[in-house]
Amino acid sequence: MKSLEMLNKKNIIKVVIILLLYILGKIMLEQGIIPPHIESNIYIIGINIILAVSLNLINGFTGQFSLGHAGFMALGAYASAVVTSLYGKDFIFGILAAAVITAIAGLIIGIPSLRLKGDYLAIATLGFAEIIKVLLENYEKVGGAAGMNDIPFYTTWTWLYFVVVATIILINNFIRSYQGRACIAIREDEIAAEAMGVNTTYYKVMAFVIGAAFAGIAGALYANYMYYIKPSDFGFMKSIDILVMVVFGGIGSISGSVVGAIVLAVVSALLQDAMEYRMLIYAVILMIIMLYRPQGILGQNGLKSIKKWIKKLLRKEETADASANS
Structure with a gap:
């Protein structure tokens, strides 16, 4: 029963967040708070x-x-x-x-x-x-x-x-x-x-x-x-x-x-005046990802995967510092 209650609470929280994001976006778009060029990028995203x-x-x-x-x-x-x-x-x-x-x-x-x-x-x-x-x-x-x-x-x-x-x-x-x-x-x-x-x-x-x-x-x-x-x-x-x-995001990961x-929509928007270099930049980004994060930014485990990756990097730095001090 407790697990069902927790599940229902989680679902209610998710629904509330989804509705709040929708209302916030609608207000900002209708009031002109978001500039037209950013609005078009949001739709493309x-x-x-x-x-x-x-x-x-x-x-x-x-x-x-x-x-x-x-x-x-x-x-x-x-x-x-x-x-x-x-x-x-x-x-x-x-x-x-x-x-x-x-x-x-x-x-x-x-x-x-x-x-x-x-x-x-x-x-x-x-x-x-x-x-x-x-x-x-x-x-x-x-x-x-x-x-x-x-x-x-x-x-x-x-x-x-x-x-x-x-x-x-x-x-x-x-x-x-x-x-x-x-x-x-x-x-x-x-x-x-x-x-x-x-x-x-x-x-x-x-x-x-x-x-x-x-x-x-x-x-x-x-x-x-x-x-x-x-x-x-x-x-x-x-x-x-x-x-x-x-x-880029992670094969086998919805998030x-x-x-x-x-991220790639933002990169594309930033390269609006240099579209001929877009695929070159994409290639460089993919090379970096394949070298340092072959499973993509989030990997198959989503946000849990990125947390583990950050912890792993921090451990490496701590080990390197300890070796240098010794």
């Missing part, structure tokens, strides 16, 4: 969090190597743009269309491609993303290479905030479920998982479809915030951007994905 968390489900928790996330984002963005702009429907229908279309695409791509592993899977998913980009560039009904404009603005703070929160909660709950444990077992040792009776293909496809659907939702939020989208927004470099967020999305 929110969208990137959804992308990073959903890719981490595929790459981090299931152990697959997908480079096609930008393709799913593109499908979701154009699906929502068509539904809300060309057909004049409400944003909820745009989001639903984005989620359903990208989930179906994830299923169609996932069934054959997830039989591949490692680099072969990465190449297959990257090929899918490039095919989507080329098809959109040559489909004149959605503007072709010039893109679509006059997309209705529906991505308000309320929509963004609660979709981000829902994404984190739903994927976190999935990971803690039996299905999520099966995905983690596949990541750790696919052959052993299969020997234990886990249907590895089924769970890999399931994770891939869920990740694709959330990437599509992120695309819908992006399209209905930017007013204008074009196929080149969803090229190879966008997939790399999302992957860097996952690796790491959030941190990675925030």
Whole structure:
């Protein structure tokens, strides 16, 4: 009973914090306390969090190597743009269309491609993303290479905030479920998982479809915030951007994905006047991370991992000081 009471108290505290952050953000945005350029970065960070968390489900928790996330984002963005702009429907229908279309695409791509592993899977998913980009560039009904404009603005703070929160909660709950444990077992040792009776293909496809659907939702939020989208927004470099967020924050860590999305969005904003050096800076950051923190900033254990790392560094310094004094 006490444990249940503590659990309920923790949940109530979490809900209160979530609502307070929402109210604080809404007041600051509506009152103009946050400058427009910072506001736009906040929206991009929110969208990137959804992308990073959903890719981490595929790459981090299931152990697959997908480079096609930008393709799913593109499908979701154009699906929502068509539904809300060309057909004049409400944003909820745009989001639903984005989620359903990208989930179906994830299923169609996932069934054959997830039989591949490692680099072969990465190449297959990257090929899918490039095919989507080329098809959109040559489909004149959605503007072709010039893109679509006059997309209705529906991505308000309320929509963004609660979709981000829902994404984190739903994927976190999935990971803690039996299905999520099966995905983690596949990541750790696919052959052993299969020997234990886990249907590895089924769970890999399931994770891939869920990740694709959330990437599509992120695309819908992006399209209905930017007013204008074009196929080149969803090229190879966008997939790399999302992957860097996952690796930087910590593969197999939801909190790491959030941190990675925030930090790299801040770095990108600071490099606004020198975008040609952005990927160079990303490469340097990744090299430093791989050398000193190969599991990412937070690692698989989230905040607990970073606390252990700091303690380890402090112990090393104390040992070095003791050796020097002796």
